[in-house]
Amino acid sequence: MFAIPLAWLQLKRETIRLLVALAGIGFAVILMFLQLGFQDALFESAVTLHQNLDGDIFLISPQSTSLIAMKSFPDRRLYQSMGFAGVESISPIYLGFGIWKNPFWEGPPTSQTRSILVIGMVPGDSVFLLPEVKANQAQLRLTDVVLFDRASRTEFGPITEKFEALKATGGLVKSEIESRRVEVGGLFNLGASFGADGNLITSDLNFRRIFSDRKKGLIDIGLIKLKSGADLEKTLERFKQNLPGELRTDPKKTTNQTQEDFVVGDVRVLSKKAFITLEENYWKESTAIGFIFTLGTAIGFVVGTVIVYQILYTDVTDHLAEYATLKAMGYKNRYLLSVVFQEAIILAVMGFIPGYILSIGLYNLTRNATALPIAMTLNRAILVLCLAILMCVISGSIAVRKVQDADPADIF
Structure with a gap:
């Protein structure tokens, strides 16, 4: 499966398309980072007095x-x-x-x-x-x-x-x-x-x-x-x-x-623990702020999913003849599907890296402008990376249906 990096070769063949895909994923990653960062900053700043x-x-x-x-x-x-x-x-x-x-x-x-x-x-x-x-x-x-x-x-x-x-x-x-x-x-x-x-x-x-x-x-x-x-x-x-x-x-x-x-x-x-919890619950349940940030994260996830789907669907459509040829040569659907999923994961990781770097800069800018305790954390980075991968895998799962329908007899 990995002897020939087919997924990577397909992605890099269209450089402009790849860059557009990475920009879209990076935007979705930044949006999720900002929403989750603002939400965590809200809860952390709300209980700073209590903790001290x-x-x-x-x-x-x-x-x-x-x-x-x-x-x-x-x-x-x-x-x-x-x-x-x-x-x-x-x-x-x-x-x-x-x-x-x-x-x-x-x-x-x-x-x-x-x-x-x-x-x-x-x-x-x-x-x-x-x-x-x-x-x-x-x-x-x-x-x-x-x-x-x-x-x-x-x-x-x-x-x-x-x-x-x-x-x-x-x-x-x-x-x-x-x-x-x-x-x-x-x-x-x-x-x-x-x-x-x-x-x-x-x-x-x-x-x-x-x-x-x-x-x-x-x-x-x-x-x-x-x-x-x-x-x-x-x-x-x-x-x-x-x-x-x-x-x-x-x-x-x-x-x-x-x-x-x-x-x-x-x-x-x-x-003291209950006193802190009381404050956190107020901002989570009694105000719309927590819901707004959660909704913003969900919107970023949906936007990224749509962008990745469009890229993968277009890529699969452009190479439908090649997929049909591979099926005629004896390759199973499982291999062809794995190629699409590899593309999705590659896009997720490559799009996450610039989004992560830019989010750190935006965190610093926000902290200097608002004095809120917003900073990048390992747990949030792992969470957003998992969301980015899940986002791309979902898009790949929708796009692979085109590969399953690739029939050599119909195409040739």
Whole structure:
């Protein structure tokens, strides 16, 4: 079968046709890479904050559905958890979207402001796993001082560059958030997401100064850290039994999910894993974004299938006499079909390579323009390669029917 590379010889005989086929397959590969890359970037960026929180159990309002739609609940529920065995420390977290003013904007005033996520915490509490936040605890204790996320989108202004330049001379970067004057006292690295283009961290007192209409005693997230060696499942069971209020669970959840995600009274109790899953499920199931990216991937697959089919069908039609001659010489249909499938696989691999290379460049371009964590991964590359091969094999399966119908008696 492979002594004479018939499939490759047929493909390279028509150079223009081969290049057109590779361009079409490459386009389909790029389209699938971009859709899957955007989808993964969405899910990854959506849970970046969750992953960087230094906690084991989290309390939120039962009405909270995601980071961009958090509802407040009484902080006394968090303080009540301090009395449970296994709990080492607790920390309240405040979340709010405020209007940030770009202090270095030179254009029209209407484009000078942008919404940014403000995160409030008690200075000295171990809330984040980010080393820069821990190193800037002293700055958080100062009035009207915030930490700025250097991975925020560029529309907030060249805050990082200006801060580094003024740091050597003792100068400060000043701006406004919700019309309140603030100073940038340090930087950290978290990253933008589809829900928040940028992030600020400040103290709980500064947070209430910025959002003056926020009622005292209400928090958005209660972070609970367990003692070393404490059993997570047993501690969650204590929360079920001892938190005031009626235990409510979702019957649609699996047993494991119910164990790590349940509602008692006016709070929802989640493990860190369940907290991350809650955010991911919001973007997957409650928004159209996940469906759109999946649909885009499917469209790329269909487009590639049609292109490859047209190329293979044309190639088979042009060489129908040769196929009939081979059948007259005694070659079975199985051999002729294998030639078409070899052509399909060759096209898939050759079209994948330029699509893969160009997708890496587009990922870099997108990451620089949007600050989203989009990058090529081995698993995604393998997935798209398998889709490309499957795409071409399906096209070959349709095109081979012409070969099966090749009758030497009819052709000659």
